[in-house]
Amino acid sequence: MWADWLERDSGGHWKPHQSVLQRSFRTREDTLLHAERFISRGDFPMSGGSATPVTLLRNRRDALLAAFREAEGDGVTLIREVIFPVGEYALSLKVTRERLADPVRATFGSAANPLRSLAGQPVKLTVLIEHPYDVLERAGGHLELGDRAAQVGAHTQEFAPGTAVTGVPYRHATVSVSRGLLKKPLLYRYEIVEPDPEETPPASP
Structure with a gap:
């Protein structure tokens, strides 16, 4: 299940703006049920900007839920997808069927x-405190990886060799830094940035 905020580009097309949620479930039915519960809560956070939409009123939640229930995918990989305008933005809600690789758990050293598989690749970094809405920092660029440090753009972070890392090679990796027994860990999530097919130059004949 994917939930993202979109914004229009100069050509009037919807483009990704900010991720809200990405979760996996065991079955199609479980995914659709959780998607409807997620919509019913009406809470779709976006960081930055006082005019940014955060919560939909009840009638707008009902309209989004109805649009989601009526949406259809290709019947193969895409189960449902809906793009729902909210002011100058739009919510993209998508349920897909994908076979996900099992995550790898290792230490940084x-x-x-799994972070090693992302080295040299364009990634986006999100620094957060366990709960996906508690975002502290974002960065983007090619990942440069050293023995004890990871750099993305201007953001450099050092990690102890025994720091826990979990992820799916060539897709994403999360480094978990403990902040003590009574505090939730600080998470550094690195995700591969997929190329935009509209920006890929055509192949030479």
Whole structure:
């Protein structure tokens, strides 16, 4: 299940603006049920900007839920997708069927560290405190990885060799830094940035 905020580009097309939620469930039915519960709450946070939409009123939630229930996908990978305008933005809600690789768990200093598979690739970094809405910082750029540090753009972070890392190689990796027994860990989530097919130059004949 994917939930994202979109905004219009100069050509009037919807483009990704900010991710709200990405979760996986065991079955199609579970995913659709959780998607409807998520919509019913009406809470779709977006960081930055006082005029940014955050919560939909009841009638707008009902309209979004109805649009989601009526939406259809391709019947193969895409189950449902709806783009729902909200002011100058739009909410994109999508349920897909994908076979996800099992996550790898290792330490930062280990050869099995899944972050190693992202080195040299364009990534987006999100620094947060466990709950996906508590975003502290974002960065983007190619990942440069050292023995004890990871750099994305101007953001450099050092990690102890024993720091826990979980992720799916060549897709994403999250480094979990403990902040003590009574505090939730600080998470550094690195995700591969997929190229925009509209910006890919055509192949030469």
